[in-house]
Amino acid sequence: MSGAKPPRTDGLAARDGLRALWTLRHGTPGLYEALEIARAGLGNVFELGFGRFRPIVVASPQGLREALVERREEFGWRPEGDPAVRLFRRSILVTDGDEHDRARQAMAPAFEPARLRAAAPAVLAVTDDELDGWPAEGRVEAVEAMRRVAWRSFELVFFGYDLRGEELERTLPGLLAALRYIGPGVWVLRGRAGGVPRRVRPLEAHVRGVIAERKGQPAEPPTMLDLLLEAFDDERVRDHALTMLIAGHDTSTAQLSWALHLLARSPEWLARATREARRAPDGERLAGVRADDLPVIDAVLKETLRLWPPIHVGGRWSLRETELDGYAIPAGQRVMLSYFLAQRDPAAWAAPGRFDPGRWLDGGGAPGPYTYLPFGGGPRNCIGAAFANLEARLVLTRVLQRFDLAVTRRPLRGAMGATLEPRGGLLRVRRR
Numbered sequence: 089m090s091g092a093k094p095p096r097t098d099g100l101a102a103r104d105g106l107r108a109l110w111t112l113r114h115g116t117p118g119l120y121e122a123l124e125i126a127r128a129g130l131g132n133v134f135e136l137g138f139g140r141f142r143p144i145v146v147a148s149p150q151g152l153r154e155a156l157v158e159r160r161e162e163f164g165w166r167p168e169g170d171p172a173v174r175l176f177r178r179s180i181l182v183t184d185g186d187e188h189d190r191a192r193q194a195m196a197p198a199f200e201p202a203r204l205r206a207a208a209p210a211v212l213a214v215t216d217d218e219l220d221g222w223p224a225e226g227r228v229e230a231v232e233a234m235r236r237v238a239w240r241s242f243e244l245v246f247f248g249y250d251l252r253g254e255e256l257e258r259t260l261p262g263l264l265a266a267l268r269y270i271g272p273g274v275w276v277l278r279g280r281a282g283g284v285p286r287r288v289r290p291l292e293a294h295v296r297g298v299i300a301e302r303k304g305q306p307a308e309p310p311t312m313l314d315l316l317l318e319a320f321d322d323e324r325v326r327d328h329a330l331t332m333l334i335a336g337h338d339t340s341t342a343q344l345s346w347a348l349h350l351l352a353r354s355p356e357w358l359a360r361a362t363r364e365a366r367r368a369p370d371g372e373r374l375a376g377v378r379a380d381d382l383p384v385i386d387a388v389l390k391e392t393l394r395l396w397p398p399i400h401v402g403g404r405w406s407l408r409e410t411e412l413d414g415y416a417i418p419a420g421q422r423v424m425l426s427y428f429l430a431q432r433d434p435a436a437w438a439a440p441g442r443f444d445p446g447r448w449l450d451g452g453g454a455p456g457p458y459t460y461l462p463f464g465g466g467p468r469n470c471i472g473a474a475f476a477n478l479e480a481r482l483v484l485t486r487v488l489q490r491f492d493l494a495v496t497r498r499p500l501r502g503a504m505g506a507t508l509e510p511r512g513g514l515l516r517v518r519r520r
């Protein structure tokens with residue numbers, strides 16, 4: 089190993105160390121501000137000292153490029169003991185090498201552009217159905233409301249299954265229990281998660297029920313679930329379907345609820361996005377709208393993903409001794425690819441902490457390669473990115489078409505669950 093050891097947070101100047109500790113305990117937004125303080129003192133690669141939890145955090149463009157592309161074979165995605173491995177067992181998200189590649193190939197046809205375009209009416213139908221249930225004038229919990237839209241849309245598009253009513257209510261506690269289980273908790277300090285809790289069972293039962301119902305009657309063209317059923321046995325289909333359900337909706341839930349909260353705190357962008365949405369085609373005709381037709385909404389969504397990436401970190405562990413950005417990485421080391429820090433790097437972005445969709449307009453874009461990675465990067469980037477962009481565009485536009493969103497000054501902060509979610513109180517809405 090030739091590189092130098094990364095600097096450690098233990099080596100932060102006492103003043104910065106105390107500030108980081110203070111924000112962790114009391115601050116807004118807590119861990120994230122602490123990470124930014126550590127980066128300001130130590131640079132874009134450092135070891136985070138947190139008891140026995142000592143990951144190496146990587147946020148430099150070069151370090152990220154190496155981990156995601158050039159040296160990706162030297163890293164695994166999930167160590168044994170991670171709760172995601174216990175829950176997802178042998179799915180696309182937690183396996184490496186040929187086993188992973190086979191799953192990715194099997195699902196790929198479900199993400200082709202023509203399939204995604206055909207998915208737009210389903211997303212709009214679910215969105216309208218959920219918005220029908222919002223109060224004419226009242227308060228809405230954004231994460232809860234967007235979860236229902238994203239979850240139902242995912243199942244309708246990728247499983248060909250119309251989840252609603254009593255079945256949704258019965259399954260929801262299991263889904264929330266699964267999200268709590270795979271999110272960060274004391275297991276991080278112990279290094280091993282306990283077994284999958286019983287509370288997750290309603291979700292598992294639901295997924296197995298959907299598999300049983302859809303088996304033997306593939307749609308034309310086949311859905312993702314049909315493709316999985318063709319390629320794998322039922323147990324592996326359960327692993328992939330459960331994984332995709334969570335990866336494919338919790339992220340969009342976070343993005344959409346952040347977007348609503350950020351707009352509610354930004355009167356200028358709320359007014360511009362609302363105007364644009366109301367000039368766009370309404371009803372079913374919105375399905376055909378492209379990102380270029382909605383530049384302000386597209387910029388709002390990109391800026392939301394920059395400031396508050398739902399997957400704020402790519403977790404890896406080194407399979408052998410290696411290097412990232414010139415720093416030594418020992419074998420078996422936990423590495424955190426911090427998309428959050430990369431997207432707020434003051435060396436790359438002007439006023440990085442400010443919500444400014446304008447930076448994406450008039451030809452503006454990311455300041456350089458590997459500075460903007462809300463969907464990761466390299467061959468194992470997000471398989472669902474194009475669908476996520478389509479869905480976010482349709483849902484946000486539809487909400488603004490049908491509801492006035494009130495401006496608020498309530499504080500907004502991030503909470504770390506399975507994804508990085510907003511905590512900003514209830515949103516005030518009024519039907520038009």
Ligand code: HEM
Nearest residue numbers: 335336339340343399402403462463464468470471472476
């Ligand atoms: C706003 C929405 C979304 C965001 C921000 C997001 C973000 C990400 C990121 C950052 C990664 C790479 C993680 C890493 O480097 O460790 C990833 C991977 C993945 N995402 Fe997404 N995602 C979103 C939506 C979706 C959707 C809609 C689906 C499926 C329908 C999906 C399925 C996956 C899968 C299966 C992987 C693993 C790919 C592989 O290992 O080959 N995601 N996502």
